[in-house]
Amino acid sequence: MTTPNVDLTGKIPNNVGLSDDVKLRRALETWLPQYLEWWNDMGPSDFADKPVFLRTAVSVDPGGWAHYDYVKMPDYRWGIFLDPNAEAASIKCGDDAGAPAWTDVPGEHRNTLRRIIVTQADTEPASVEQQRMLGHIAPSLYDLRNLFQVNVEEGRHLWAMVYLLHKYFGRDGRDEADELLMRRSGDPDKPRILGAFNQPCDHWLSFFAFTMFTDRDGKYQLAALSESGFDPLARTTQFMLTEEAHHLFVGETGLDRIIKRSAELQRQDPNGDIRNQGGIDFDLIQRTINYWFTYSLDLFGGEISSNASTFFATGLKGRYREDQYTDHRAIEGSYRVPVVEAGKMVEQEVPLRNAMNEVLRDAYVSDCERALRKWNKTLEAAGSPTRLSLPSRRFHRHQGLYADHRFDPAGNPISQGEYEANLGRWLLVPEDNAYLLSIMKPCYEPGKFANWIAPPNKGIEGRPIEFEYVRLD
């Protein structure tokens, strides 16, 4: 294959010295055309020639990381940025806490680091694939724009991870970067690595739940990796977190707007029947929460995990906001994990390091609880008696201690029969999809919103809500 002549430095905004890095340039020259091919095949369907009001990071300066303008998605400038605050970083956790951070990959941890990076990287293109058809049924131009913003930034996050693979992992890294473009979400033969990223995301209720719950796992994983002793990984993920915040905003406010609208429709209908008004009923919203929250819990890994212990001990992955802790070695502490023994829940004390996945999951769950409280306030303000909740973290799990047992949403052990009999009450079922797709028709008129969702409180970057966020003409 001949290498296309690509003007990389012009196309790729960066602060990693790309123009002076022959090795990195050579790797990206081969990878970029493959990436664009993947974007064309698997990125948002049918909107390639439409100008979208997008935020692009063109530099890491305060004014540069959020540059807004109309861009056609294939022309989006996927950049490579490291957080600039890098004076004399140190290893933040584990046995070597306090020692100078690694600026290059330590051989001892090379394979482990590569696996961590590949697993994180794999989620980025996966979500783009999962969401590729959603543009056709967007509830507004505002939401359509947000979808595309999320998509291009997930694409950029893939770039950020591929940068690490290309720059620090030699030939293996290049091979892994290629494979990131070959796996496909939901493909039985080439699935994405993690379960939640192979689940279908067919409608906007799932999209919002995905960006609320699954992208939020991403936030916590990135935050834990931003504590890494491998400095390039820490700085890359720190910068990714700034963009990830918007994705979480899309999810959290998206669900909030649906909840708000459903409460309005409930009030409007003489029988309080939301579906009768073409809206999304609260049972369905609760089932969606149950579904995506639990799939996202799986992403944190096993409750008692040797890998988690190793990652922490070696300083490759810290806790959420490691600086809030005083003991960064965590060799002494323990953690009580509820385990199933002879059909009953009992607490098992495990060394803290082996429970690091659970520690991170705790931070995640309390963040999700915060969002639930907010939504319930929305319900309260709208005068609705309904309250939404998070299911137990034992419910509907496919990874970890609870995967081999059955629990109800409250976390009580139940039989397989009872579980199966209630699945339709607890989780998304195919009939839900049919209903949601029946009400989700595109709404492309500036300032208009589909019947099942309330408008946002304000527009993007000071623009009004009726701004033409995507030019479809």
Add this chain to the structure above:
Amino acid sequence: MQDVAHVSAAHPVEFEVDASAYRHWNITYDGALARVAMNVDAAAPLREGYELKLNSYDLGVDIELADIVRRMRFEHPEVRTVVLTSGNDRVFCAGANIHMLGLSTHAWKVNFCKFTNETRCEIEDATESSKQVWVAACNGTTAGGGYELAMACKEIYLQDDGNSAVSLPEVPLLGVLPGTGGLTRLVDKRKVRRDRADVFSTTAEGIRGKKAVQWNLVDAIFPRSKFDEKVLERAKAVADAASKDLAPGTRKGVVLGKLAPEVGPSGRQYRHVSLTWDDTTRTASLTVAGPSAADVRTIEQGGEAMREAGSDLWSLRAWRELDDALLHLRVNHMKVGLVTVRTTGDLATIQAHDAALVKARDHWYAREVLLHMARVLRRFDNTSRSFFAFGDAGTAFAGCLLELALASDRFYMLEQDGVQVAMSELNEGGLPMHNTLTRLQTRLLGTPDQVEALVGKREPMDAEAADDAGLVTVRLDDIDWDDDTRIAIEERSSMSPDALTGMEQNLRFPGPETPDSKIYARLSAWQNWIFIRPNATGPAGALTLYGRPERPHFDWQRV
């Protein structure tokens, strides 16, 4: 530390299992194809203190597998391809359970590894000698002992899903070696380039997809959606190829009946075998009774008559009993260091038995009986106990039973009228050691003339003649016998058990090396040494700390 190895006379490990109710395996038959799916019950470990997660195995899981491999050959002679796969959706097999290893004494680990090795070798023996070809359908993660199990199969198919990898993570992750012949099979059997084998064996996550095929770590990869279909296709092709030139005879299986020994506080009495032990002197006595004239008559009628006689035939039953006794001794009587071996019966009857068996050996069943006999003798060769064979009054070391004397570390023979030994066809071939030689050739490696002189010799030999022929270690008359054998036993029992094990293993296998002999030799020499080193099992060793929050600390000195 709790010791899962703790066994006692009250709770011995039993090697006979209920074949109608395997706990960890599902078996289905479809004509020439059998499917053996590993589906380990995590909550059913052999000893308390660990869970068998992710299709990891302990001795209990492997005892069932050994039973499956053996029964398949006798009970399902119609099966040509055995597809070894997993009933777990994500994991083919994660290898030996690390927590079990962490809780085990050194001796338990060694016994465990040895037994699992014997099972892997038996899988290869079934493939090569019985045309019952085992293939591995790795439908998920295939790690460590899981990959070694796959390597014991003739072909390996790996699911190509971007995730499933084969790996030997022992060195980088646990600071030990793959314990069931993985390294040897990698370079000697699969002929993986040694430099690539080096990379593979130090990459904890392993290798998947096309690269696994390119490096010959697996024979084929199939996509997930077509995996079962492609494996079936391949299994049928393997079965067709294995169906050519099959040994004749009605391919109707022989059910292996229960051995059900009479178990007492100091002995196990089988129909033909007796094992007694004395914990104070740390000795055991093993006696094997020869075949009856009726057994010989049955065999003389040929393979079909043997098959119809079933598993009660001496040639199978006695050797199954001996096998069980050896395993019992190994695992449940760790402190017994010396075993005296005796035989009873009639020399001429044994010789006639062997001659008839050799004559019938074209028949598949007779062949299986012989192959089984050979395997039991190899288990004997590999048992880390001192064996002294005693040919005294009433002895019957002839033919296949003479092999027990030749397999022993020493053979004491009484000079007395009527005390004789005798050769048969089976001393000249058919019961090879792991080094491919007969026990006679191995014993007389420096004097091939003596081997030549014995070939075809059927007249019984008294102690003097046997001594001249090179078969006897110590010849004693009846005045010296009692004292000298007593002293020999006491002297042997006083020496370091470790040194004796090492010495015996070094002395028992002169002559050529084979993959099997390398596997056992390297297991004894390297793996067992590494297992006991602080870098693996010391307080800061990698195996000790696996799964714990602390990281290992190595003594960097190369030894």
